[in-house]
Amino acid sequence: MINKIFERTYKNGIRFEGKIPPNTTSADGKFLLSNGGGWTDSFYVGMLYLGYAYTNDKKFLAVADKYQDFFKLRAANNPDWCEKNNIIPLDHDTGFIFSLSQVRRYRLTKDENAKQIAIKAAKILAGRFHENGQFIRAWDTWKWDNDPKFIEEKKGKMIIDSMMNLSLLFWAGEETGDESLTATAKAHADTIAKYIVRKDGSTFHQFNFNPMTGEPINGCTGQGYSDDSCWSRGQAWAVYGFSQTYLNTGDKKYLDIAKKCAYYFIDKLTVTGLPLWDFKCSQKAFRPYDSSAAAIALSGLLNINYCIEDKKISDGIKAIYTGITEHCSALGIPDWESILLHACVGPAYHAENDNLLINPNVDCPIVYADYYFTEAILKMHDSEKYIELLR
Ligand code: GLY
16 A cells, blocks of 8 residues: 555656645546645655655655745745735644645755755744743735734734644754743643533644733634534644654653544544544534545554553554545545545534535545645554654
């Protein structure tokens, strides 16, 4: 299976010609292509670095090289360049964008330019820290925003996905010796643990603070079914993000949180071994699975499994792996570009109008489902090598 994944990854690059697949594919399985500009900019490039790490074949690097100018400009974050090219200026997703591309490239090739780009990006990410609230602010105002309440909320908002951005800070802290970067990452993880992780191990998608004072206000959702539900990809970000924070700090409290979130995730799997897109949605209408949540959680569970022996975790790994490979693999479909099927960008439905499908991108391939599944397969192949490379 690994060879098939990387054959497809390399072949895709020939058609992509330096373009970035933002999210989903067309009906014939071809990724839609863009000039980049969002949080998903690094997932295809990330697949190329995984391909290089596994095969040692420089052809993967040659394709990845085509994206280097883009990442350099992305880290420069010039407002005029962003505006002209329809790029969202760097926000908390800076971690996704530069860990998978520049940190990975540096770890594999010792490319000094990649290191400098990633350090610059890490400083931008740390600059988003809200001192009073002790969290990294998620987003800024987008040019298409038209809801004044959301614009105001975003001034004091953190979201669970941000746990995945912290590894950039841990890496940069290690490389530069700047302990403030590490301290910022830990403080943010602690604030997420306090307000976003619920007592039962489930998670809110988002949490709002008073933008001035940093006083906590409320948890809510954007991509889930309701404010008090549990969006499964968000839960997967928690499993992975806290396990990665443990790998980067050695502080057991983060491993305990990762395990608690993982237990919740495993308990809520369907009999197929796959999660629905939201763990607490009603069952009134068609409810899509999310193979991306499954793949992210699988890679996170493998981190936990590397650190401790725990039967529930190892059973969860088997269940999810079986669910993905039996129900979601696109590897047998000729001329198809994605690795997996049945992901969900979300939100699919909202509690307020329970039967109305509100997002066309459900039950579709998405590039980050492919990326995290590939990570998981590599960790299953050689846990020590890939957990160190990907931490
Ligand atoms: N980080 C956005 C998402 O998981 O959809």
